[in-house]
Amino acid sequence: MSIKALGRSHLIEDKRTASSSFTRFIVMVQKELLELVRSFKLLWVPLVYLLLGIMQPVSAYFMPVILEQAGSLPEGTVIEIPKPPGSEVLAQTLQQFGTLGVLVLVLVCMGTVSGERNNGTASLILVKPISVLSFIGSKWTAMLLLTWGSLTAGYFASWYYTGLLFGEVPLAKVISSLLVYGLWLSFVVTITVLFSALLRSPAAAAFSTLGGAVALSLLAGLFPKLLGWSPGALSGFAYQSVTMGIVNASRFGWSVTSAVVCIAAALTISAGMLRRSSAVE
């Protein structure tokens, strides 16, 4: 009797909450963010970006002084370094983000799926009535929030110091390059999530992503005609858009499209991969 009653109350509950899969997704994103807070990632990743962003204009400004103080130069050497325009400094900042910044992000995301699968926490969550896609999606969303937040903080800090030390750069240029560069970082983070779902070892995921990202942007730089439409060209477009503006608009459009398509595909593949065998222990 009691079991029947239990079953019926369950059915009623089911109808009431049938449409709340989006709510569950939000709950999962909140959990991911809480994890980022508790593990201090939400603190130190933005800090790294802030530091990188401030360091670039400051060190560029004081470069002549630094060289002079280094002391290894013969007496009477005159150091004449032309002051670069502010936009140039911002492009250099983006390059800093492209090396150290990417490394930090990849290290943060590398175990996001494989870690949970390896230690078994994923199997407790995936038996709940949630979709695999929202499991991956929640991790991805949290990582993207971290990425965009850190990038924006660091880039605006750099912009502020550049404005103080070198000269104003128009806000429109800053924002357009931020958006393009953010898309590139989003692409890198998505690929990390994908490899994290495909490979069991976080280190292997990090290595594959870093290798892939470096290769892709190198190739896109070396063969702009052949690969200028690939996501790898995005970082180059970001430098362009802050300095002189994007030259080849159609190629740029293609690379944005291909990045978005790649991100969608990577998420789908990750979810499919997890659906096939969610319990690896």
Next chain:
Amino acid sequence: MAALVQVRGLTKTFGAVQAVAGIDFSITEGHCVALLGPNGAGKTTTIRMITGLLKQTAGHMDFPGSVQAGQHRALIGYLPQSPSFYSWMTGYEYVVYAARLCGLSAEAAKKRAKELLERVGISSAAKRRISSYSGGMKQRLGLAQALVHHPRLLVMDEPVSALDPLGRREVLELLRGLKRETTVLFSTHVLHDAEELCDDVIIIQNGKIALQGAIEVIRSEHRKPVIELQLERDDHSERWLSAYMERILSSMDAGKSAGLFHDVQLQNGVARFTVNELDAARRKLLEELTSSQVKVSRLEIGHTSLEDLFMKVVTA
């Protein structure tokens, strides 16, 4: 009552290894079912397939009472062998999270989490990080998160195997209360737990079902009287015993006295005669003992336990 789950021809192959080789069973609503088997028999694989964590190579699982076909995860609460949680969360946070993933609203989830933590007896540790929990507390937390959405079927993989005797007693006590409320399926290699808790058993061996049915039926069907005989350790008695056992075994092979003895085993100096007809066998044995002047130290009449059956089925 109606079947809650019907499993037909469930199969899983990992490469060349067939972990589960086409098993059929059904779970009646309200029953407590034990999935028994030695290590490596395919218990965990079967359970993972039922929970949907592993996709079966072949076969079907039907949940006749399910609201939507293929959406049976909402009906199942699952506790794995050694549950691992987000160690940075508190126990309370984890249960709330689990409840919200099952579609409860924020307030309902909080209320339910408090209730369940109280019930499994870890409410005093609810505000502590899970990283500081002991194995038994984690098992209880696992139980709480599995029950959070009033599952119709509670699936547990070796729920007490990793616990010390005390923790095991407490978790079994919890399960005893739970099986009155919901259908329970759990795997174990400890026969005693199954005997204590369950209505039905399914014994699997090498990925196949070796024996299944209601525990009472199995017990009465396979229950045979046993005569345990222990002799003093003098030469004459020992010689007599080995000769006598020899005789019975050969007559069993010949099929002559098929009516009397079923099996004879010698364990640690105790001879166990599984017999078909107790009175006749006893009379015969006693006659032999007195006529041969054997020094008996102990003669006991009992019944085969489920463990004997289990050993027989599993080693067959």
